[in-house]
Each structure stands twice: as structure tokens, then as C-alpha cells.
Amino acid sequence: MNLEKVVFGFFIVLAMTLNFGFFIGDIDNASHHHAYELYAAIIVSLIATVLKFGDRTHVGAILLSTSLAADLQLIAAAILWAALNGTYDEASLTVYIVSLSGGALMANIISVVLLISETISQKR
Amino acid sequence: MDSILFLILRRLRRPLILIIVSFAIAIIGLTLMPGLDDQGHPWKMSIFDALYVISYTATTIGFGEIPYAYSKAQRLWLTFSIYLTVIPWFYAVGKIITLLQDTGLRQAVTTERFAKKVRQLQEPFYILCSYGQSSNLLAKALDEKGMRVVVIEPQQERLNELELIDTRNTIPYLCADAILPENLERAGVLHPLCSGVIALTDDDNVNLAVAVAVKLMNPDLLVIARAERDDIAANMASFGTDRIINPYTLFGDQLAMRVHALGTYLLHEWLTGVPGDTLPPPENPPKGRWVVCGYGRFGKSVVENLEREQITTTIIEAMPELTGCDYCIVGSGTEAKTLLEADITNAVGIVAGTDNDTNNLSIVMTAFELNPKLFVVIRKNRRHNGRLFKQFNADITMQPTEIIAHECLAHMISPLLAQFLSLARGQTNDWANKLISQLVMTMGETVPETWAIRIDNEDTPAVIELMETGLNVSVQHLMQDPANRENQLELVPILLLRNNVPSLVPDPNTRLKAGDRILFCGSPATKSTLPSILNNTKTLTYIIDGVEVPNSLVWRWLEKKFKRKSHHTESA
Numbered sequence: 001m002n003l004e005k006v007v008f009g010f011f012i013v014l015a016m017t018l019n020f021g022f023f024i025g026d027i028d029n030a031s032h033h034h035a036y037e038l039y040a041a042i043i044v045s046l047i048a049t050v051l052k053f054g055d056r057t058h059v060g061a062i063l064l065s066t067s068l069a070a071d072l073q074l075i076a077a078a079i080l081w082a083a084l085n086g087t088y089d090e091a092s093l094t095v096y097i098v099s100l101s102g103g104a105l106m107a108n109i110i111s112v113v114l115l116i117s118e119t120i121s122q123k124r
Numbered sequence: 125m126d127s128i129l130f131l132i133l134r135r136l137r138r139p140l141i142l143i144i145v146s147f148a149i150a151i152i153g154l155t156l157m158p159g160l161d162d163q164g165h166p167w168k169m170s171i172f173d174a175l176y177v178i179s180y181t182a183t184t185i186g187f188g189e190i191p192y193a194y195s196k197a198q199r200l201w202l203t204f205s206i207y208l209t210v211i212p213w214f215y216a217v218g219k220i221i222t223l224l225q226d227t228g229l230r231q232a233v234t235t236e237r238f239a240k241k242v243r244q245l246q247e248p249f250y251i252l253c254s255y256g257q258s259s260n261l262l263a264k265a266l267d268e269k270g271m272r273v274v275v276i277e278p279q280q281e282r283l284n285e286l287e288l289i290d291t292r293n294t295i296p297y298l299c300a301d302a303i304l305p306e307n308l309e310r311a312g313v314l315h316p317l318c319s320g321v322i323a324l325t326d327d328d329n330v331n332l333a334v335a336v337a338v339k340l341m342n343p344d345l346l347v348i349a350r351a352e353r354d355d356i357a358a359n360m361a362s363f364g365t366d367r368i369i370n371p372y373t374l375f376g377d378q379l380a381m382r383v384h385a386l387g388t389y390l391l392h393e394w395l396t397g398v399p400g401d402t403l404p405p406p407e408n409p410p411k412g413r414w415v416v417c418g419y420g421r422f423g424k425s426v427v428e429n430l431e432r433e434q435i436t437t438t439i440i441e442a443m444p445e446l447t448g449c450d451y452c453i454v455g456s457g458t459e460a461k462t463l464l465e466a467d468i469t470n471a472v473g474i475v476a477g478t479d480n481d482t483n484n485l486s487i488v489m490t491a492f493e494l495n496p497k498l499f500v501v502i503r504k505n506r507r508h509n510g511r512l513f514k515q516f517n518a519d520i521t522m523q524p525t526e527i528i529a530h531e532c533l534a535h536m537i538s539p540l541l542a543q544f545l546s547l548a549r550g551q552t553n554d555w556a557n558k559l560i561s562q563l564v565m566t567m568g569e570t571v572p573e574t575w576a577i578r579i580d581n582e583d584t585p586a587v588i589e590l591m592e593t594g595l596n597v598s599v600q601h602l603m604q605d606p607a608n609r610e611n612q613l614e615l616v617p618i619l620l621l622r623n624n625v626p627s628l629v630p631d632p633n634t635r636l637k638a639g640d641r642i643l644f645c646g647s648p649a650t651k652s653t654l655p656s657i658l659n660n661t662k663t664l665t666y667i668i669d670g671v672e673v674p675n676s677l678v679w680r681w682l683e684k685k686f687k688r689k690s691h692h693t694e695s696a
Binding site for chain 2: 035036039043046047050051053054056078081082085
């Protein structure tokens with residue numbers, strides 16, 4: 001067992017699950033989507049990205065790119081929230097944010113699929 | 125460059141994670157702390173505001189308490205946050221600075237930049253595998269001629285010099301050992317535009333290793349290498365090194381050429397000089413008995429060549445058993461006693477050829493006092509002693525570096541030039557003198573440009589086009605001024621190569637044929653004018669017929685009409 005792999009897998013899966021937790025619920029209902037959950041998703045996603053730095057294998061490179069895609073969308077959602085809060089009607093703002101996080105969720109799912117497929121193809 | 129980016133990212137992994145975690149904790153804590161707004165209502169900071177506050181706090185910018193004055197709880201958390209975030213922040217900054225100063229990383233960056241510069245070269249270029257005294261001269265001459273050069277040199281001090289001099293084109297350089305094949309590859313040995321590799325280091329073994337590596341990596345590439353030991357030279361020759369340069373034999377050769385045929389020697393010097401330089405007036409060494417001091421590699425070559433010209437020599441050598449000298453006067457030659465023993469008063473010339481500059485100067489000064497009519501040949505070993513040698517003003521100063529540079533240039537300018545020079549050596553002195561006076565008459569006394577052209581579709585489309593229409597194009601036509609055909613351009617064709625048969629200084633009335641190769645010698649301005657004749661059918665037609673061909677279709681049509689009309693009236 002390799003501690004590095006444990007930490008790595010943990011953060012990738014946690015990034016996806018947190019993202020999913022934020023995403024789930026009515027898309028226009030603000031009370032189904034908590035700000036702290038988005039916050040946690042962003043932090044974990046950032047950590048997962050940094051953990052992938054410097055991995056020069058092919059899978060490592062793809063994992064880094066999916067992770068960057070997830071970060072981009074989550075941060076875009078957070079910026080929207082911070083910038084438009086109070087100036088926009090709540091339901092449509094929530095739709096924007098949640099749909100962006102849905103995009104990030106897709107990227108995170110690909111990350112996890114890649115991680116699983118790499119684990120399965122491991123020979124020992 | 126990719127690998128460097130990943131290296132930086134990997135090293136920054138730990139500080140970045142520390143920053144993210146500490147910021148995350150500080151931000152979340154700050155949003156949870158109860159506070160009061162300006163009206164005294166309970167208020168909690170939003171995540172965005174907290175991010176803002178923590179960002180300016182961690183980076184020690186410190187804008188103060190924004191947007192409202194903080195409560196005790198918020199201040200308490202912020203105090204904790206300062207220590208939590210500022211330390212990882214400085215840790216990360218420090219890490220980045222150490223990373224940038226890391227010699228390994230900097231070396232990787234400069235190497236990568238060098239390789240990139242070489243990859244981006246769009247013109248033919250030569251690789252110099254050192255930047256010593258002769259390479260230095262060579263680089264300058266090539267740059268003057270507008271050729272591109274790439275330098276690999278293991279000593280940084282020499283490269284500093286390269287960095288400071290003014291050049292026409294930038295010279296990419298790398299501080300590395302050319303003996304490693306990967307450095308040769310970075311310098312562009314496999315680049316399609318690389319025209320040759322020149323290995324002129326002081327160490328024969330390095331030159332040998334470079335020559336072997338280049339011939340293995342790219343067998344068609346021109347390789348010029350310096351070799352002072354005969355076994356190394358033979359080894360180099362065995363795998364096809366194109367030109368092996370031994371400065372000592374070269375000088376002996378040239379000295380003999382001077383004694384034997386001064387004109388030929390002059391021609392040689394002139395055609396391989398740096399464009400724009402003027403040549404010093406040549407001295408013709410006298411025939412008679414010479415005294416040679418120092419019987420090392422240099423002395424041996426001098427004696428051998430002088431004896432070939434039926435000149436007798438007296439040798440002075442300090443260590444005869446070491447140099448294998450059977451018949452000589454033992455001594456260094458710096459004292460009058462030894463020189464008198466060699467009967468200096470009745471000699472016509474002296475060669476000071478030891479490997480010590482001070483001794484050489486001392487020898488010739490003593491000898492000069494004993495016999496002021498002596499012809500003095502002195503060997504100069506170190507370039508920085510140039511001032512002293514200039515002061516003494518010997519008849520011939522032998523400088524290995526210059527000889528090497530000239531010889532390399534002869535091969536690098538064009539393979540035709542090397543061929544011309546070897547053919548010229550077989551000619552008489554009168555022939556050479558006649559050619560020199562012709563060259564001086566055409567383009568003055570500064571060192572001319574030499575360049576080769578080939579009659580084919582790529583180099584000379586206009587010539588080919590006119591030849592296909594059945595016109596006679598002769599060498600003479602390439603020598604006329606495109607602005608006024610009555611005037612001659614400042615150039616002389618010195619070699620014509622047809623089906624591998626060379627003819628020296630071809631007759632101007634020679635008809636050109638496709639596939640001919642011509643070596644021209646002319647002023648730099650002419651070198652840039654000539655292509656307008658070779659590429660432009662209109663210009664060439666004007667030179668041949670004196671007729672200006674109209675450019676546009678309409679004018680051509682009108683001219684045709686007009687010609688036909690005049691033809692009709694004439695016949696009627």
C-alpha cells in the first residue's frame with residue numbers, strides 16, 4: 001500500500017463527491033445549494049490539481065487537464081456568485097451557478113473514471 | 125521547455141498545498157465569526173469578503189478592517205489567521221526564489237533556449253566547437269561575410285567575450301563540452317541547414333571525438349578538425365574528416381610558397397581574408413643560409429619546407445635528444461654566443477620558432493644586433509602578446525591562429541574556393557601575379573568577397589529561361605552592369621567547373637551550360653547586384669541585346685503590333 005496513492009485517490013474522489021453534493025437538488029432552488037459546499041468543493045479540487053503537478057505519465061497529464069477544467073468551472077461559479085449576489089434574481093443566479101458546477105462534475109467524473117481504469121489495469 | 129515547467133510545478137507542490145489549506149482554514153473561520161455591522165445588527169462575513177481579507181493579510185499588504193470594524197471574535201480569528209497564512213506564503217515565495225537560483229535549473233533553461241534558437245535558424249550555419257583564438261577570428265570573418273555561426277565552448281570566460289563583441293547576426297552559444305553528442309545535437313548537427321562542424325580546440329583528442337561523433341550522426345556534413353599529432357590526423361582521415369588542419373605544416377607550406385611563389389601566396393591570403401581588410405605588403409624571403417631556432421613541430425616543418433626550396437639551414441635547439449635533432453647547435457638561441465656559433469653574421473634569415481614568446485622576441489632582438497640585414501620570421505604563440513610583436517615588426521610573424529582561420533575559411537566559403545586554391549598552387553608565379561593585378565584593377569586593394577553560383581533553375585532561373593529560348597548566354601554577360609550594359613561589374617570569374625572539369629579564370633566568351641558552377645571574386649556590392657541579373661529575365665535580356673522588354677501584357681501586345689506594322693511597311 002502506498003500512502004501517496006491513498007491521499008491522491010482520496011482527494012480526487014472527495015472532489016467529485018463534494019461537487020455532486022452541491023449539484024444535487026432543484027436547479028433553481030437556492031436553499032438546495034449551500035455556499036460552503038461549493039467552497040469545500042473548490043478547495044478540494046484545487047488540492048487535487050496541485051497533487052497532480054509534476055506527474056509526467058500520460059494518465060497523469062490527462063488527470064491534470066480534467067482537474068483544471070473542473071477548477072475553471074467551479075471558480076467561475078464562485079465568481080458569479082460573489083459578483084452578482086444581490087443584483088440578480090435569486091432563482092436564475094442559482095441556475096447559472098448550479099449548471100456551471102454540473103459541468104465541473106462531468107470533469108470530476110472523468111477524473112475518477114480514469115483513476116479507476118488505471119487502477120484496474122495495474123498488474124500487481 | 126515542457127520538462128522545465130513540470131520540474132518547477134513538482135517542486136512547488138508542497139508550498140502550494142500548504143497555501144491552499146491554510147487559506148481555506150482561515151477563510152472558513154472568518155466567515156463563521158460573529159460580527160456587527162455599522163448599524164449594530166449581527167453580521168457575518170461572506171466567503172468572498174473573507175477571501176479578500178485573508179488575501180491581503182497573508183501577503184502582508186494589510187488594508188485594515190473592511191467593510192466594518194471587526195468584533196472581538198473576528199479579530200481573534202484574524203490574529204490566528206495571520207500566523208497561519210503568512211508563514212506558508214513566505215515559505216512559498218522563498219521556495220520560488222531558490223528554485224530560480226538553482227544552477228541546475230538555470231543550466232537547463234539556457235540549454236533549452238540555445239537549442240530553440242538553433243532550431244529556429246532559417247539560414248545555413250556552421251557549428252564552431254570552441255571559442256579559442258582561431259575560432260574567434262573565424263567567427264568574426266564568417267559573420268562579416270553574412271554567414272551564421274553557432275558556438276559551443278566549455279569555458280564561460282571566453283563566452284563572455286563573445287557576448288560583448290558586436291556582430292551582424294546573433295551568434296547562439298552554449299557553455300558546454302562539445303565532446304558530448306547531445307550537445308552537438310543541440311547545436312544543430314542534425315539540423316537540415318547545418319553546413320558543417322569545425323573542431324579547433326587545443327586538444328587533439330577532443331577534436332577527434334567531435335569529428336567521429338559528427339560523422340556518425342550526419343555522415344554528409346562537412347567536418348574540419350585541427351590535429352597536431354600525426355596519428356590523430358591519420359585516425360581522422362580514416363573515417364572521412366573533410367579537412368584536417370595542422371597549423372605547423374600549414375605554416376611551413378606557406379613559408380615555402382612565399383619563397384617559391386609570392387604571387388600564389390598572396391592570392392591565397394587575399395581570397396581567404398576577411399572582407400574589407402587590406403593586405404600588408406608581402407615580404408619575399410631571401411634565398412641563402414637560414415638559422416632556425418627551435419626544432420619542435422614548427423621548426424621541423426619550416427626546415428623541411430626550406431630545404432625543399434634548396435635553402436640550407438643551421439638549427440639551434442636547447443634539447444636535441446628530445447626533439448630528435450641529429451645535427452644541431454645546442455642552446456636556446458637567446459644568447460649571442462650560441463647565435464655566433466651558428467654563424468649568424470653570414471646568414472640571410474632567422475626563424476625564431478620556440479613555443480615561448482619571450483624567448484622568440486629575445487632571440488630575434490639579439491640576432492638583429494649581430495646582423496641587422498637579417499630576414500626575420502618569428503612565431504607568435506599567444507594572441508595577447510600582439511602589441512610586443514607589432515612593436516618589433518618582424519618580416520613575417522607566424523601566428524597559428526590566423527593560419528588556421530584562413531585555411532578554414534577557404535573550405536567554408538565554398539568547396540570551389542578550396543579547389544581553386546589547390547589548382548592555383550600548381551600555376552606559375554607569373555600567372556598568379558597577372559591574376560592579382562587583374563583583381564586589383566577590377567575591385568581595388570581591399571579583400572574581396574568570393575562566392576559560387578550554379579547555373580540551374582533554382583540559382584539562375586533567368587539564364588536557364590533564355591538558354592531554353594535558344595539565346596547564347598556567356599560568362600561575359602554575367603559581368604556587365606544591369607544599370608548600364610556598357611559598364612563592367614566589379615567582379616572576376618576565377619573558376620568554372622563543368623562536368624567536374626575545372627578551368628581557371630574562364631574566358632569571358634565561354635558559353636554557359638546548365639549545370640555549370642562558377643566561382644566569382646568581387647566587391648561586396650557586386651555580390652548583392654549579381655542575383656538581379658541571374659533571376660530577372662528582363663535584366664538579362666537587356667544585357668544581352670540592349671533591348672528593354674516591356675513588363676506588362678498590354679505593352680507587350682502593343683510592341684508586337686508595332687513591330688509587325690513596321691515589318692509590313694518595310695517589305696512593301
